[in-house]
Amino acid sequence: MFERLGLTVALARREIESRYRGTLPGRAWIIIAPFLMLVVYTFVFGHILKSRWGADQDTSSFALTLFSGLLLNTLLGECLSRAASVMHSYGNYVKKLVFPLEVIPLSVVLAGLLNVFIGYLVLLVAMLLLGHPLxxxxxxxxxxxxxxxxxxVGLTFLIAALGTYFRDVGQIVQFVLILALFLSPILYPLTSLPESARSYLALNPLTIPVETVRAVLFGSPLPELSQIVAYHVTAGVLAVIGIGLFMRVKCGFADVL
Structure with a gap:
């Protein structure tokens, strides 16, 4: 178990280093990237488009609220986009019968999680600097x-398994990620939609986490308890399905690659 944990961490480190290899700031991009994203979205949505979550919300509050949701969207996008081709990237490892292939999708999630962790640290520091007490x-x-x-994790394992056999999964994932962004309350408040439409947005894997994160950070209303419970159950089912499918078909990866 500890050996596989070590492999997962090592591969996650490799994912991160390969992303920033050859760049001038190097690993500093982990901090610079979320900071730049916060500045850009503040300028575009706060100053140019004059967007607000509420009539009494100022530009900085809107930017922080927007950024908190964008971080989750970034994590989802990074993991699923990478998962679609990750097994092809590690073809040499796949062909080694003794290598535990399940650590590869886990390393993708771990690498994305580190970037988002840094992003939330930037968000918390920005809240303090802009006068928003924690x-x-x-x-x-x-x-x-x-x-x-x-x-x-469930979605990453599922996409990694399907992407190994079907190359066009990556194209489908990119389209689905665009839909997930615009059909979630990241760029707009959930209350701006008709009551009948809000329940459909709850089917988006981003909706409940985004609303819950904003509740603990900014004191906005929590989603309904029934929706939170349903999301927990659905997440568990997806994890079982994704990991189960991956473990079932991984024996054929070497033949495909």
């Missing part, structure tokens, strides 16, 4: 992110 509920942030991570 409530004690921020301590619940890792807990409320847990079901999203479970869901993400």
């Amino acid at each position: 409530a004690w509920s921020v301590l619940y942030l890792p807990l409320v992110l847990l079901p999203f991570l479970v869901c993400l």
